[in-house]
Amino acid sequence: MRLQNHPIPKPELTLEYQSKAISTDETRVSEDLNLATGELAGHGKGISNNPLTLVVRKNGVPDLTMVDLPGITRVPIHGQHENIYDQIKDMIMEYITPKESIIPNVIAASIDFSTCESIRMSQCVDKTGQRTLAAVTKADKNPEGLLEKVTADDVNIGLGYVCVRNRIGDESYEEARMEEAKLFESNQHLSKIGKSIVGIPVLARKLVQIQAESISKRVPEMVKKINKKLNDNLSELQTLPKSMTSVADAMTAFMRVIGLAKESLRKILLTGEFDEYPDEKKMHCTARMVEMLDNYSNQLHQCAESDPSKDFLMEEIKSTGGVKVGRTPELSASCCFSGHLAEKSERDILHSN
Incomplete structure (x- = not known):
């Protein structure tokens, strides 16, 4: 229930639920509430x-917002779900857990x-009791010992x-308040x-x-959170492209995107700068190419054919009709030239990328 003090000649009551807003008045609000609840x-x-x-x-009403939660039911009755207690408990905890919530406990005077x-x-969510208030009802039914209960504060x-004191029968608000005031003044137990x-007026105030x-x-903290959210949104807004109203603006924006893409490729492929993609290993092309060539070179030097203690290219020499076995100056020079050519090719590949 959201109460709003407003200097209007006639009260305005509205029921809001499921995106609906239904106007009602004080004479039929109870009926409309039952229909909406159903x-x-x-x-x-x-x-x-x-x-x-x-x-x-x-x-004349106080500016106040209250949430009336279902009463706690431990044993389901006919027509209720078996887990009705858990449903009600979860609902209550959802509303009383936030630190901004005040928890008014409506308890009967007769209970412990x-x-x-x-x-x-x-107490589960407010161990110190700083957010907890108790409204003790039915004081007229159980007046004895109530003074001791509310002054001892054992809980x-x-x-x-x-x-x-609750309203009884068809009492109007004014009649109920008069009876309430009379009760707490005249009753020998409650008058103390x-x-x-x-009184209800005291509770409302x-x-x-x-x-x-x-x-x-909460206002300072709320203002801080609002300002932080505002600054975050402004920063995000500044990163968005400006509104384009002409073909020239669109072309300028397009060329800017192309330029940024070319610069990223230049850093990745030529200079090996990966600061734009520190965690994207697949973007580190040059470094990966160097790693692959190093692995290939290591494998090449570790293979059996590269063992200097063994004959080199023997089968090839025999097939060409050679008469000398082993390494020759010409063959050694050819191997050295091949090695230099491989190194030059590797440097050319790195430079071109």
């Missing part, structure tokens, strides 16, 4: 994580606060307690509780104050 979660006892937002623009499941969940509710922690303080604490 559309989202079905008409059985199931639940849905799709949000249903009630926007209320009205003069130390065994309350919602407080236990709150570490950091933001404190507020005791309230301090006025600063009783406290929530608004807590929300304002939370926002003020």
Whole structure:
């Protein structure tokens, strides 16, 4: 529910869900909420994580946004999924885990606060209790001992307690507040509780104050994150090409791309500079070519035919009718020339690439 204080003569209520915005009013809002809930979660006892937002623009209401989560169900009833508890728990944890969230626990005055499941969940994500508030309902049903419960604070509710009385039957808001004020003034047990922690109006003011303080604490960090995101987007925007409005602009941009490509190829193939592609080994052409030629040279010198202690090219000499066996000055010169030619070819290949 999103409350917005607005000086308009007539309240404006809108239900928002699944990209829909349905206008309603105070007389039929309950019926419209039930219809929307049935559309989202079905008409059985199931639940849905799709949000249903009630926007209320009205003069005099506090500027406040609240999320009402399903009550915790441990044992599924007829028509509910077997894992209904896990579904509800996951939904609750999704909303209360963010550090920006304030966690108001709505608990009945009759239960033992130390065994309350919602407080236990709150303590999982807010161990110090700095984000946890307790709204104690049904104070009129169980007034005895309530003062001791809210003052002892055995479960570490950091933001404190507020005791309230629920509306009964068809009471209007004004009638309910009058009955509530009368209850906490006249009841022998409840009248001892301090006025600063009783009543729906006190709860509303406290929530608004807590929300304002939370926002003020988060603003510097939010501004920092926004500025960082803005600077990142501006930097990314500057790297994009400028808008082209003519053929000349397009040709200029095209020639610039061609020039950058040629420069990259020149660095890679001629000078062996790979700073543009430090991790792309496949782009290091010259270095890979040198490595391949070195490997070939090593293999060539390590093969049996290159052993100087053995006869060299004997079969070739015999086939040409030679009469001398072994190395000759002419053959040695020919081998040296072949070696120089291979080295020159290697240098030419490197230079051409």
